[in-house]
Amino acid sequence: xxxxxxxxxxxxxxxxxxxxxxxxxxxxxxxxxxxxxxxxxxxxxxxxxxxxxxxxxxxxxxxxxxxxxxxxxxxxxxxxxxxxxxxxxxxxxxxxxxxxxxxxxxxxxxxxxxxxxxxxxxxxxxxxxxxxxxxxxxxxxxxxxxxxxxxxxxxxxxxxxxxxxxxxxxxxxxxxxxxxxxxxxxxxxxxxxxxxxxxxxxxxxxxxxxxxxxxxxxxxxxxxxxxxxxxxxxxxxxxxxxxxxxxxxxxxxxxxxxxxxxxxxxxxxxxxxxxxxxxxxxxxxxxxxxxxxxxxxxxxxxxxxxxxxxxxxxxxxxxxxxxxxxxxxxxxxxxxxxxxxxxxxxxxxxxxxxxxxxxxxxxxxxxxxxxxxxxxxxxxxxxxxxxxxxxxxxxxxxxxxxxxxxxxxxxxxxxxxxxxxxxxxxxxxxxxx
Amino acid sequence: xxxxxxxxxxxxxxxxxxxxxxxxxxxxxxxxxxxxxxxxxxxxxxxxxxxxxxxxxxxxxxxxxxxxxxxxxxxxxxxxxxxxxxxxxxxxxxxxxxxxxxxxxxxxxxxxxxxxxxxxxxxxxxxxxxxxxxxxxxxxxxxxxxxxxxxxxxxxxxxxxxxxxxxxxxxxxxxxxxxxxxxxxxxxxxxxxxxxxxxxxxxxxxxxxxxxxxxxxxxxxxxxxxxxxxxxxxxxxxxxxxxxxxxxxxxxxxxxxxxxxxxxxxxxxxxxxxxxxxxxxxxxxxxxxxxxxxxxxxxxxxxxxxxxxxxxxxxxxxxxxxxxxxxxxxxxxxxxxxxxxxxxxxxxxxxxxxxxxxxxxxxxxxxxxxxxxxxxxxxxxxxxxxxxxxxxxxxxxxxxxxxxxxxxxxxxxxxxxxxxxxxxxxxxxxxxxxxxxxxxxxxxxxxxxxxxxxxxxxxxxxxxxx
Numbered sequence: 048x049x050x051x052x053x054x055x056x057x058x059x060x061x062x063x064x065x066x067x068x069x070x071x072x073x074x075x076x077x078x079x080x081x082x083x084x085x086x087x088x089x090x091x092x093x094x095x096x097x098x099x100x101x102x103x104x105x106x107x108x109x110x111x112x113x114x115x116x117x118x119x120x121x122x123x124x125x126x127x128x129x130x131x132x133x134x135x136x137x138x139x140x141x142x143x144x145x146x147x148x149x150x151x152x153x154x155x156x157x158x159x160x161x162x163x164x165x166x167x168x169x170x171x172x173x174x175x176x177x178x179x180x181x182x183x184x185x186x187x188x189x190x191x192x193x194x195x196x197x198x199x200x201x202x203x204x205x206x207x208x209x210x211x212x213x214x215x216x217x218x219x220x221x222x223x224x225x226x227x228x229x230x231x232x233x234x235x236x237x238x239x240x241x242x243x244x245x246x247x248x249x250x251x252x253x254x255x256x257x258x259x260x261x262x263x264x265x266x267x268x269x270x271x272x273x274x275x276x277x278x279x280x281x282x283x284x285x286x287x288x289x290x291x292x293x294x295x296x297x298x299x300x301x302x303x304x305x306x307x308x309x310x311x312x313x314x315x316x317x318x319x320x321x322x323x324x325x326x327x328x329x330x331x332x333x334x335x336x337x338x339x340x341x342x343x344x345x346x347x348x349x350x351x352x353x354x355x356x357x358x359x360x361x362x363x364x365x366x367x368x369x370x371x372x373x374x375x376x377x378x379x380x381x382x383x384x385x386x387x388x389x390x391x392x393x394x395x396x397x398x399x400x401x402x403x404x405x406x407x408x409x410x411x412x413x414x415x416x417x418x419x420x421x422x423x424x425x426x427x428x429x430x431x432x433x434x435x436x437x438x439x440x441x442x443x444x445x446x447x448x449x450x451x452x453x454x455x456x457x458x459x460x461x462x463x464x465x466x467x468x469x470x471x472x473x474x475x476x477x478x479x480x
Numbered sequence: 481x482x483x484x485x486x487x488x489x490x491x492x493x494x495x496x497x498x499x500x501x502x503x504x505x506x507x508x509x510x511x512x513x514x515x516x517x518x519x520x521x522x523x524x525x526x527x528x529x530x531x532x533x534x535x536x537x538x539x540x541x542x543x544x545x546x547x548x549x550x551x552x553x554x555x556x557x558x559x560x561x562x563x564x565x566x567x568x569x570x571x572x573x574x575x576x577x578x579x580x581x582x583x584x585x586x587x588x589x590x591x592x593x594x595x596x597x598x599x600x601x602x603x604x605x606x607x608x609x610x611x612x613x614x615x616x617x618x619x620x621x622x623x624x625x626x627x628x629x630x631x632x633x634x635x636x637x638x639x640x641x642x643x644x645x646x647x648x649x650x651x652x653x654x655x656x657x658x659x660x661x662x663x664x665x666x667x668x669x670x671x672x673x674x675x676x677x678x679x680x681x682x683x684x685x686x687x688x689x690x691x692x693x694x695x696x697x698x699x700x701x702x703x704x705x706x707x708x709x710x711x712x713x714x715x716x717x718x719x720x721x722x723x724x725x726x727x728x729x730x731x732x733x734x735x736x737x738x739x740x741x742x743x744x745x746x747x748x749x750x751x752x753x754x755x756x757x758x759x760x761x762x763x764x765x766x767x768x769x770x771x772x773x774x775x776x777x778x779x780x781x782x783x784x785x786x787x788x789x790x791x792x793x794x795x796x797x798x799x800x801x802x803x804x805x806x807x808x809x810x811x812x813x814x815x816x817x818x819x820x821x822x823x824x825x826x827x828x829x830x831x832x833x834x835x836x837x838x839x840x841x842x843x844x845x846x847x848x849x850x851x852x853x854x855x856x857x858x859x860x861x862x863x864x865x866x867x868x869x870x871x872x873x874x875x876x877x878x879x880x881x882x883x884x885x886x887x888x889x890x891x892x893x894x895x896x897x898x899x900x901x902x903x904x905x906x907x908x909x910x911x912x913x914x915x916x917x918x919x920x921x922x923x924x925x926x927x928x929x930x931x932x933x934x935x936x937x938x939x940x941x942x943x944x945x946x
Contacts, residue, residue: 057481061876062823065513066813067557071597071620080576081500081529082508084555091511092504106504125750126823 048139051097055132055318060097062126063090066189069120069130070295074401075113078418084113084119088131093137103141106430108276111137113415115408116274117343117401118372132318135273142276150302154277159284164235165210170210178459211245212236212261215420219249219259226256226348227306230292232311232336235267236440248303248465254470255347262291268302268310269319270369271406278319285310285319291331300348305367305374305439306406308338312374326385340379340438340462355467357389362465363432364392365423365446366399367439380462382437386466404445416445417452427457435459481546482872482903487526490570507654509553509571514561516911518875521571523565524551531593533651533659533693537873540691541572541657543939550685551941553592554626555681556620559826560909561631562686562944569722569939572691574625580604581694581726587668590697594625613640615735616905618807628692630907631684636766638863639734640700642905644683648672651694652682655935659826659838681930686907687941689934703768706734707778707796708804711763711785716740718788719761720838723862726765731777735766737808738861740842742818747807748816754807759790763766763862764808783900808859812927815857815870824857824870827911830886831895832904833865841898845869848890852883866904908945916946 050056069086070076076084076431077229095101098367108365111134120130142150157164211233229252237244252259269281288311292300302308309315313333320329343349370376384392403409403419424448427435433456435446446459487501500506505524511523525548530536536622543550549569550656556563565571578595585608586845588919592601599619603612616622616634628650633642637823645930649672663679664672713719723736739762754761763785767777774796774930782794795801801943815824833841844857849856849871858872873880892902902915904909916924924946934940 060818060822060873064748064816064824064826065511065556067513067555067618067621068553068813071599079571081505081527083500083505085508088508091508095507101504101507106502110504125810126816127750366541 049135053136054321055129056097056136057092057252059128059133060090060094061230062128063087064126065091068087068123068125068127072119072123074117074119074403074419074422075115075415078415086114087113088108089134090128091131095134096137096140102216105141105145108138108141108145111141113412115368115401115403115405115419117405119368122372122375123410127147129318135278138274138276139147141261141277142278150275151439154272154275155280156161158235158271159280161212161235161238161266164267164407165239167211173434174386202325207242209242211242212263214242214246215249215261217261217263219253219261221256221258222253223256226300228296229259229342230295230297230300230335231256231259231261231286232268232300232307233261233265233290234302234304234307234440236302236306240440242463242464243467244303244461247463247470250470251343251463251466253300254352255468256347257347260295260297262295263341263413264291268307268411269306270306273289273319275407282296282319282323285316285327285329286323289316289320289325289329292331293328299330299333299342301339301342301444302336303339303438305338305370306441307368308336308374311336312378314373327351338374338379338438340370340383341376344379344382344386351386351466351469353386354388359388359389359391359464360434361391361393361432363395363430364398364432365395365402365427365435365437365442367437367442368405369439371399380436381460384436385463388469390465393430394434394467395430395432400426402442402445402449404441408440409445409448420445420449420452424453424455428453433457434465436448436462436465481548483525485571486546486548489542490501490526490528490539493542494530494535494725496530498531498535500529509573510564512556512558512561512825514909514911515825515875516561517564518825519881519925520566522561522564523568524565524571525568526645527571529573529574529576533653534652535657536572536691536693537657537792539570539572540653540655542807544656544937546935547939549691549939549942552625552691554596554623554628554629555618555621557622558626558630558909559829559906560903560911561880562907562909562941563626564910566943574691575623578623582681583608583610584668585610585666587666588670588699590699592624592626592697594623594628594692594695598622598626598627600739605699611702612697613700614643614646615640617812624695624697625692628695629686630855632907633903633905636738637860637861637866638736639732639797639903644680646698647679647695649696649697650679650682650692651692652690655937655940659693660690665694665779670698672812681938684907685804686842686909686945688931688945691920692942703734703770705771705774705796706766706768706801707794708858709763709765709767709781709785710793710804711765711789711797712757712791713763713791714759714786714844715762716760717839719763719859720835720862722763722785722837724895725787726781726916729780729784731767731780731864733781734768734775734926735764737764738762738838738860738862739764739808739811741860742855742857743811743815746815746817746857747811748888749817750810751807754803756807757791763789764804766805785884805929811857811859812868814871816872818855819858819872820854821874822872824872825873825875825884827871827884828891829868829870829922830903830906831867831869831891831897832898833867835862835865837900838862838865838867841867841894841900844894845891848894852887854880854884854887856887861883861904864904865900875900883919910944913944
């Protein structure tokens with residue numbers, strides 16, 4: 048579809064009255080503090096692109112990509128404009144006119160092939176261990192990669208040897224009587240960086256009576272591609288995943304990654320695949336898809352077992368933008384935390400403000416990302432919690448780095464990590480609850 | 481002077497971080513919230529982001545010596561094109577300069593720099609049980625400097641008045657770079673009638689006389705309690721009649737807002753949970769003060785309004801009050817929801833009319849909408865006769881644009897004919913200056929004379945106001 052004909056570009060630009068409400072909520076504007084970073088400014092610039100007043104070049108892309116795509120502006124826009132979709136559409140349009148070999152290598156050749164991506168991850172791990180990364184840095188290899196990577200690479204730590212996928216079966220029977228057949232969308236970041244979360248997710252779901260299917264050919268959800276102007280690749284990835292999951296007779300599709308659940312949502316599927324042949328299949332897929340926190344609290348309505356092993360722990364919650372803004376899910380994770388024995392939950396101020404991680408943003412805009420992170424960490428530390436909990440691998444990476452940066456002696460964990468011990472302690476053949 | 485040289489000189493003066501010179505960056509400063517700048521954006525020659533009086537002085541002196549236009553800008557939330565350099569020039573983006581210099585609680589005053597956001601100021605003052613009462617709908621994003629330059633007010637002007645009533649003194653950088661202190665800028669007094677009142681002259685001068693760089697504001701004690709009455713009317717005339725009867729009962733509410741049927745629909749479409757009832761008009765009447773007086777006045781208002789209204793709801797529950805008030809505060813942009821393929825525009829949006837003629841004017845505006853085939857949403861501060869009209873059009877359809885420009889022209893003429901004004905609180909800027917002669921007659925010549933005194937070279941935000 049032509050750029051001008053994309054629904055947000057065609058229908059929404061004219062709705063912007065430039066009231067400036069978005070200036071008051073945008074975390075990036077709060078740092079850059081001039082109009083070039085205002086979300087309404089991005090809408091204006093997309094309009095200039097559409098009307099051919101500016102060229103689709105790197106200079107425009109540079110301005111548009113200061114945006115985190117955190118969607119804070121979109122959810123606060125009184126005119127109801129999906130500003131992040133406009134921005135993403137413009138990035139894609141600009142990329143099409145200015146293709147880049149480096150991006151094709153990363154986003155088309157690598158990030159569309161789970162096996163290759165995992166191998167690369169292992170290499171990265173090996174490189175850390177053997178000092179190859181230092182060598183690469185020494186010869187300037189990291190400099191050919193985008194943005195602030197040379198400074199951002201210090202964020203890469205502890206890449207596990209074994210992927211999540213290698214530790215879970217394709218078909219995992221329900222323990223006890225089966226209630227639902229659930230497709231588990233195992234996202235790239237959970238797979239590579241948090242394999243224990245993948246294992247625990249399967250354990251939790253099966254314990255609560257779900258047969259869990261982990262399709263072997265699941266590909267990336269496409270979020271990194273959308274953010275980096277690779278919309279066409281994101282479309283083909285989404286279409287692939289829709290077909291794969293629809294080939295099973297599933298009751299629900301869940302994921303433990305907030306970014307993935309946003310990508311699988313009705314809204315994003317409409318954005319990517321609306322108007323295409325596969326639209327109906329995509330809508331059927333997204334109707335079944337939801338974040339794990341929603342599934343556990345609203346569908347399964349779980350009671351966490353084995354409460355006697357609980358230890359008291361004070362936790363606070365960080366709302367991933369892809370959960371709170373993109374899907375409007377704020378209550379479910381809090382409800383889930385309250386159900387975990389021993390947990391004392393304390394709300395942090397502005398828990399739904401962005402951490403500045405935003406996938407590859409912490410690499411491409413490292414310094415800006417750190418300023419946004421610092422504000423987040425100040426509010427997190429004020430809570431006095433010993434664990435900072437969230438459900439987005441990208442946020443975890445960023446917040447972990449924030450904890451180190453601020454010498455904060457708290458652990459940053461996925462919500463599944465908090466649940467996991469209660470299920471590890473169970474006998475293998477426990478009855479379904 | 482060549483554009484390139486202007487830019488280089490500014491960078492030399494303020495440093496690379498405080499000057500925008502790239503063409504793309506300058507485009508972002510070609511708009512505010514006015515419909516005019518959607519049709520005719522105005523790109524500046526350069527944008528500077530000063531954060532000290534000395535930096536403003538340097539830039540203004542440079543502009544004076546080289547005959548370069550200077551246009552001050554706050555958050556760019558204005559609706560008149562007032563902060564736009566339509567023919568080039570240097571835009572001073574003052575929104576970065578957001579220091580609260582001093583809260584002098586014992587003298588009920590605060591000193592701020594122009595970029596302080598209205599809502600942030602009131603958050604800071606709340607710690608001292610103080611507040612700066614004017615309450616624009618754009619509180620979360622507009623700057624106090626912009627409020628002073630436009631003499632803004634808002635939803636509570638009926639009781640608390642406009643910005644000008646709270647300005648004790650100003651620091652102003654004049655067109656030649658000199659710094660002038662007006663009124664009590666250097667004093668700490670509340671009463672001060674010494675000298676000609678240059679402070680009042682500067683408030684609402686929209687940047688045509690000088691650049692406001694520091695503001696001494698008077699604060700008021702923050703009321704302890706609030707309540708909101710919502711009265712629902714089947715007959716439009718009953719709404720202004722209630723307002724008059726409330727006044728006659730000796731009650732001065734802190735806000736009296738009206739939403740007509742089109743505004744009710746817009747609010748409900750935007751936030752269904754607010755769930756306003758279908759009606760010809762809704763009045764939202766807010767009272768504030770001490771708890772016993774709020775209760776007394778709220779009950780009295782409910783009784784008075786109940787004589788004409790279909791129903792009256794009196795709320796003191798903070799959640800419900802916030803919903804009702806939020807419904808009103810989002811109307812400005814939620815108006816677009818009445819037409820799926822439309823957008824509200826900010827034009828002809830701020831007329832002020834006598835209270836006795838509110839119902840007639842609302843009907844006349846609806847009739848004008850019908851005449852041009854354009855949906856209009858009406859809402860506003862009925863307590864002081866300030867009506868906000870939101871035409872909803874497809875702004876990218878040239879025929880609709882042509883029609884709406886005629887419509888808003890007629891709305892402005894209607895206001896003058898009804899013994900009103902073309903603007904109650906948003907200001908004149910570029911969009912309403914054509915009505916200056918009609919509204920002010922001979923006074924415009926004296927306004928021009930005053931400008932000539934302050935700005936002999938005509939570099940300060942030219943072609944605005946008159």
